Amino acid sequence: MSRISIRAGKRVVRKALNTFANIRYITLKRIEMAQSLMLTTGEPLSWISIACGMADQAHLSRWFRRIVGEAPSQWRTSRRGR
Numbered sequence: 001m002s003r004i005s006i007r008a009g010k011r012v013v014r015k016a017l018n019t020f021a022n023i024r025y026i027t028l029k030r031i032e033m034a035q036s037l038m039l040t041t042g043e044p045l046s047w048i049s050i051a052c053g054m055a056d057q058a059h060l061s062r063w064f065r066r067i068v069g070e071a072p073s074q075w076r077t078s079r080r081g082r
Contacts, residue, residue, distance in 0.1 A: 026053075031067050034060060038076040045072055 049060035
């Protein structure tokens, strides 16, 4: 087992937390972009997911449901008439 100082350990933890926070922020911004595209375009969700930097539609759907609380298609349908 290697030994590191407390200061070095704190640096490692801080870097890991910052990385997590950055990933979360980027994901939130991608979801916001997807919401905007869903409201302003008629493009399919597969196109929107790629345009937002997601790997595919399943990736967008999974994160969208976690963050927004409903599927992207349901969210889009419920807001189209507004």
